Amino acid sequence: MIRQSKIRLLSIIIVFFMCGIFSFGQGSDTDSAARGVRQFATGFYDWYIKVAVDADRFKILATQEMRRSLTQELLQALMQDYEAQSRDNSGYIVGLDFDPFLAAQDPCDRYEVRTVVKRGESYWAEIHGVGGCEAHNGPDLYAEVTSRNGAWVFTNFYYPGPFAQDLLSLLKKLHRDRM
Numbered sequence: 001m002i003r004q005s006k007i008r009l010l011s012i013i014i015v016f017f018m019c020g021i022f023s024f025g026q027g028s029d030t031d032s033a034a035r036g037v038r039q040f041a042t043g044f045y046d047w048y049i050k051v052a053v054d055a056d057r058f059k060i061l062a063t064q065e066m067r068r069s070l071t072q073e074l075l076q077a078l079m080q081d082y083e084a085q086s087r088d089n090s091g092y093i094v095g096l097d098f099d100p101f102l103a104a105q106d107p108c109d110r111y112e113v114r115t116v117v118k119r120g121e122s123y124w125a126e127i128h129g130v131g132g133c134e135a136h137n138g139p140d141l142y143a144e145v146t147s148r149n150g151a152w153v154f155t156n157f158y159y160p161g162p163f164a165q166d167l168l169s170l171l172k173k174l175h176r177d178r179m
Contacts, residue, residue: 045111048102058086074154077168078171103157108130109131111127111129122144126142127142128140139160141159142157143157156168
């Protein structure tokens, strides 16, 4: 009887230990880094939705906030895309035809960071548009965030759905198509 109790107790301890190992690194919102990512992404979206509504894309990308929030690679790719569209006289859309940070042509009233999950060396923040738009069953997009030089920055944006893609890949494809 005592032996069975010890085996049962040992089994329970092993199960809890294994659960801890498998959940470690999953990056739930409870760790301080995930909270930092949530705070960074929330601050960005609170700022961005206020300035994005009728603003010039070039002016927004030139802001200090944008330069602090995006990796250099992402910022340059967006600038090239916007420049190509502004130079094109064909009447066709040769660049992005939606807001890459909102995954929409018509924005919602606000954007919420619902879940932050660690994936490898980065964190993915689940972004949901709320109010003034059609109700969403899932996230509008996922923002990939990493730490660079002690600060959080967006490294990419992922768009779920039947035509799932990411912003950097899309910008590279549009650039190749313009060649």
